[in-house]
Amino acid sequence: MPVAPLWRLLLTLAWLGESLRELRGLVRGAARLRRIRLAADGEITGHGPGGHTEALTLLSGSVILSHLGWLRVRFADGSHYAELIRGDPAEDLEWQRLQLIWRHGRAAFGRQDGS
Numbered sequence: 001m002p003v004a005p006l007w008r009l010l011l012t013l014a015w016l017g018e019s020l021r022e023l024r025g026l027v028r029g030a031a032r033l034r035r036i037r038l039a040a041d042g043e044i045t046g047h048g049p050g051g052h053t054e055a056l057t058l059l060s061g062s063v064i065l066s067h068l069g070w071l072r073v074r075f076a077d078g079s080h081y082a083e084l085i086r087g088d089p090a091e092d093l094e095w096q097r098l099q100l101i102w103r104h105g106r107a108a109f110g111r112q113d114g115s
Helices: 005-032 093-104
Strands: 035-038 044-047 053-058 068-074 080-086
Touching: 005 080, 035 068, 035 093
Parallel strands: none
Antiparallel strands: 035 044, 044 053, 053 068, 068 080
């Protein structure tokens, strides 16, 4: 970049700070959840390590493909979490079920023109 070294350093530190903040949020979210349940009616819940259940909100940017999925959720307190998931529809019936719910549940969650 044709920018003075001081500005490059400041931008780098800002980028690093934002990356660390995002990583902290992912670690906290992963500690709060052991399982995510997506129902056919669009209800999404998170099950924690102590067995407690909490309602989640599915955020835009979530997508389920043939072998990969990216779920972005918001907790009731406003914090965010994202989970990369994968499965094999030829071998995993639960992955097939998730894909079916995702395709047919767009009226309940997700955009109408895609994921």
